[in-house]
Amino acid sequence: MLVALGLLLAGLAWLMGAGPLSLMAATGAILAYTLLALLLLRAWSAPSGGFGWPNRVTLVRALPACVLAGALMQPELYREHGTLLAGLAVAALLLDGLDGWLARRLDAATAFGARFDMELDAALILVLCLGLALSGKVGAWVLAIGLMRYAFVAAGYWEPRLQQALPDSHRRKAVCVWQVLALLACLPGFVSGSLATGLAASALLALTVSFGLDVRWLVRRVR
Template identity: 55%
Template sequence: MEDRGLPMRCRVSPRLGLELAVALAAMLALALLAMSALAMPAQAAAGAVGIFVAMGALILYQWPDPQRGLGPANQVTLVRAVLVALLAGALGAPQWVEAHALPIAAVAGVALLLDGVDGWVARRYACASAFGARFDMELDAFLILVLCVQLLMMGKAGPWVLAIGAMRYAFVGAMRPWPWLDRPLPERFRRKLVCVWQVGTLLVCLLPVIDGGLATVLLALALWLLAVSFAIDVRWLHRTRPRRS
């Protein structure tokens, strides 16, 4: 039977399906390893798997070309998604997070290192795309929010730390009343540097050797840098917004 009536996004290439299936298998294996080696609670492991399944559904919905697979750069980002989902699932077990701060920081560190790898792969194999850039950006934003919540649960910072993770989502929400915000920004190394600084600071603050006082100073600096970066971009968007005739 022909499927001409199906939307393009309902047609999934076998390669894309296989890539997501392999990633899901890796997610399951990692969750089981965390349960057996680190006594991760079952509800946290199940939450991690559920979060990754939701990520996979979003990828399927947003993937622009049903005839192709993800490609090497997006495959690296997909590996990062597995690690980020594990960190997000751990939010369901606050006491376990506090007792296993070092392994959590290690997982976040690998995710941070891979953040540079996917961009290098995209340039090396000429496979950069708008989807890949968006996938990478949204995963960065989610990772930052997850790490902020973990630090809050560990008592390393007050609720204000959530502003670091919420700023990206507040910016997206502001696009509805102010549509001029929803426009492409020129490439700036500053944004990537600030993003890496945020994740690096959050990662360092997870370490047991960093007490609440030092964490507060480091996180306040990270929040200030992020606010300045957003302010620069908002100012540029406002100055270049379309004028009504």
């Protein structure tokens, strides 16, 4: 975790030296990393194998997500340097899957690791939605994409049937990939607001249909 913090600080120093990142945004990134570290320390119980390489890869993947979260404190970054921020998000996306592959390869898959990976994906999607909304490139309705998963989890406390485990689904995975790719495609400055709106709307539509199918399956399973 300390090594990851060092990498984050080095990356922030480079971005600040390059010009676009302000001290406020860098502070926001450090605060995002600190919150992540606190949540990890609270959730993780040390197994015999330690933190493990798959979780380390996930933690490295969290670094660009923390920078993107910090940039929310300087929304003009999403308007003026969207291509750079999209590059950071792509870096996080390229590492997605490597942690799972390592977990299977090293026989180090854990419930904690799977949850860590899933929560990081959800947080990254919400951050991208916030960035697009704060920049004004897409309407505030784009937040529905990032908040839908959290609304589903919250609904599970009201309706226990929604807390059941869902089977693996290629449809669900494809929708997840599309919403991330669509949000990434909205970021670059050369992408117009109308095109970004269309891309985000397609992601929201696909996500709504996917969640609707899952909710129907869960409700029908137990009556």
